[in-house]
Amino acid sequence: MRRWFGTLAGRTTAVIAAVATVAVVLAGLLAAQLVNATAVDEAKKYLAVEADSLSKQSSLGSLQDLRTDLLTHGARLAQISTDGRVTGGGARLVDAKTVAEVLTGKSVSTSVNGPQNTVVLEARPLAAGGGVVLAQPVSEIRAAAAPLLSRMLIALAVCLVFAIVAGGLLAQWLSRPLVRTAHSAHRLAAGERSVAVAPGGPAEVVEVSQALAALDAALRTSEGRQREFLLSISHEIRTPLTALRGYAEALADGVVSGDDVGGVGRTLVAETNRLDRFVRDLLELARLESDDFRVELQPVDASLILRESWQAWQAVCVQKGIAGRLELPSGPLPVRSDGQRLRQVVDGLLENALRVTPESAPVVLAAYLSGNGLTVEVRDGGPGLTEADASVAFERGALFARYSGERPVGSGLGLSIAARIVQRMGGRISVRAAREGGAAFVVELPGIPAGPRQT
Structure with a gap:
């Protein structure tokens, strides 16, 4: 009771x-x-x-x-x-x-x-x-x-009993769909998916049931993408691990010796760096999705940051025979941002562009003031992206799973990391077709608010 x-x-x-x-x-x-x-x-x-x-x-x-x-x-x-x-x-x-x-x-x-x-x-x-x-x-x-009063009191007592019985039935009618919905929620919490939520009850309970069904669908979609991402990332990690293990066993067995040791060492370093990049991207993404990831916004000159980034990537352009081009105005580009995080985003976008751009094709880093903010573009002459690609470009592992084995890909996390950093800085990032023939990634950041005028 x-x-x-x-x-x-x-x-x-x-x-x-x-x-x-x-x-x-x-x-x-x-x-x-x-x-x-x-x-x-x-x-x-x-x-x-x-x-x-x-x-x-x-x-x-x-x-x-x-x-x-x-x-x-x-x-x-x-x-x-x-x-x-x-x-x-x-x-x-x-x-x-x-x-x-x-x-x-x-x-x-x-x-x-x-x-x-x-x-x-x-x-x-x-x-x-x-x-x-x-x-x-x-x-x-x-x-x-007194007889009239007695009859009235009897009538009131009958009404009381009827009200209690009706209240009990009403309570059962209200609680039964909530109990079913709670049972479905417990099944979802236990890991079960595609849980059928029976409709019925008041409009508010029906709304809760519909929200639970939508949550079930969202969880299935999210977990499906996570499984695909983990499968693809596991495959990419397994490849350098296999190479590392093979060369390590060859060195241990004495199969590699003499002049071959240097080449094996360079291969081991390259594969180790590849693994390190995977791990760093995963850790960066995990930090971005937590609450302790700090972004310190302050007035900076984006022109200096972009020039430093371009100078660092010029050697890669020359090595790959890519026609790199920097398009910046002559004056400063004031913006309210985190200079280190802005450099991280630009470096990531340039690395992606240089990876997919063939020899002699262009890669362009451009920036200009627009409205009340700054627009930064990284354009390339690579294979580009379809409209379907653009809709999922910033979801982790989406393009990686779609184009792994067809074109050069990274860890599958870079664009997702860039999108989250830009969002933390109060801006937005998008992708569209570039006039150079490939993809154009556009970052829009808020400018520096104008202070009160002095009289």
């Missing part, structure tokens, strides 16, 4: 039952007050009508018939003589003040608080002298109304 009260259905049922109980109790108390007050008011009206009728008669006639009719309604009759004596069945209910007022010719309509009970009293003077009094205890009036 305690566990049931901890559930949504149990708590909802308990709240509905508590609210219904309070409402019924308040309604019962109010109904009792209204029924009793109405009964007293009706008794007063009846006694007043009868008293007025009697006061207009020349004589009271047959007292026996009159008493019988009054007692049928619970009222008592009393007569006041001209000398102030009170007689009749209701004499004990008449107080001295009422007698005095009637003898002076006044009509009395009041409630008198007696030693044991409150009495409703209607007194009228008679034309022949004296007066007539009709009285009835309030307790008797309320007792006469």
